[in-house]
Amino acid sequence: MQNKLLKNKPVNLEEQAIGVMDSGVGGLSVLQHIHRLLPHEHLAYVADSQYAPYGSLSPAQITERCIAIADFLIAHGVKALVVACNTATAASIQLMREQYSLPIIGMEPAVKPAALASQNGVVGVLATVGTLKSAQFAALLANYGQDIQVHTQGCIGLVECIERGELDTTKTKTLLKQYCQPLLDAGADTVVLGCTHYPFVRQSIQDIVGDDVSVIDTGEAVAKHLHNTLQEQSLLTTSVGVPSTTVWSNSQVANADTVIQQLWGNGHTTIKPLE
Numbered sequence: 001m002q003n004k005l006l007k008n009k010p011v012n013l014e015e016q017a018i019g020v021m022d023s024g025v026g027g028l029s030v031l032q033h034i035h036r037l038l039p040h041e042h043l044a045y046v047a048d049s050q051y052a053p054y055g056s057l058s059p060a061q062i063t064e065r066c067i068a069i070a071d072f073l074i075a076h077g078v079k080a081l082v083v084a085c086n087t088a089t090a091a092s093i094q095l096m097r098e099q100y101s102l103p104i105i106g107m108e109p110a111v112k113p114a115a116l117a118s119q120n121g122v123v124g125v126l127a128t129v130g131t132l133k134s135a136q137f138a139a140l141l142a143n144y145g146q147d148i149q150v151h152t153q154g155c156i157g158l159v160e161c162i163e164r165g166e167l168d169t170t171k172t173k174t175l176l177k178q179y180c181q182p183l184l185d186a187g188a189d190t191v192v193l194g195c196t197h198y199p200f201v202r203q204s205i206q207d208i209v210g211d212d213v214s215v216i217d218t219g220e221a222v223a224k225h226l227h228n229t230l231q232e233q234s235l236l237t238t239s240v241g242v243p244s245t246t247v248w249s250n251s252q253v254a255n256a257d258t259v260i261q262q263l264w265g266n267g268h269t270t271i272k273p274l275e
């Protein structure tokens with residue numbers, strides 16, 4: 001397949017933004033960890049909300065969206081891409097890595113850390129149906145789930161609530177109770193947030209499962225992996241100024257910009273429509 005990025009490193013490539021993409025606003029939870037760890041990096045984020053949830057699309061449809069967004073971000077000059085979406089990583093990251101030569105960081109549900117953290121060997125995973133039925137997730141279980149019991153729960157409708165900024169509504173809490181209860185019934189002492197939208201309702205999940213259950217997600221680990229990758233490739237910015245953050249969104253939600261501001265919670269951000 002044709003490589004879409006020039007092999008020769010452009011001058012000042014390290015001063016370009018980090019591109020981050022998700023099916024919607026969920027990846028902003030990862031963007032927060034990236035910004036915390038790399039506070040001087042410019043950030044370019046695409047929320048493909050019009051096509052959310054990716055969990056209900058076919059792998060081919062998800063890959064089509066991922067390629068369109070990666071092309072968009074690369075055209076805007078990014079030095080690395082973070083696929084801040086478990087569902088898109090499972091469906092498309094292999095092909096993306098074949099197609100582009102810039103560093104691409106993906107993410108997967110934290111089954112491995114959960115297996116290490118669990119005291120009783122019973123782990124619950126909350127994720128989209130797309131992630132749970134992917135070959136990548138099956139491989140993850142085969143690699144790290146052998147010595148533990150893993151109970152999975154697809155969370156239909158939860159991404160949509162979070163896209164609308166409904167973090168604290170009765171509807172969202174009812175869904176969360178419905179999805180957490182089977183994991184509690186199975187005796188899970190560790191619950192994995194296997195979708196980047198879910199950290200935005202983390203407190204509600206913790207309240208439901210109780211303080212004796214550990215709730216873990218992968219945002220911080222992804223930010224660390226990104227940092228190490230940029231360092232290895234001499235791509236960390238040398239600037240110490242205030243960086244820019246641009247969020248492109250094609251959300252059809254009426255108060256989309258307010259939802260983005262509410263979830264992202266950082267200043268110096270420009271929100272633009274994604275055509």
Ligand code: DGL
Nearest residue numbers: 026053054055086087196
């Ligand atoms: N944030 C995405 C993930 O991590 C949500 C997927 C979806 O849109 O279904 O899986």
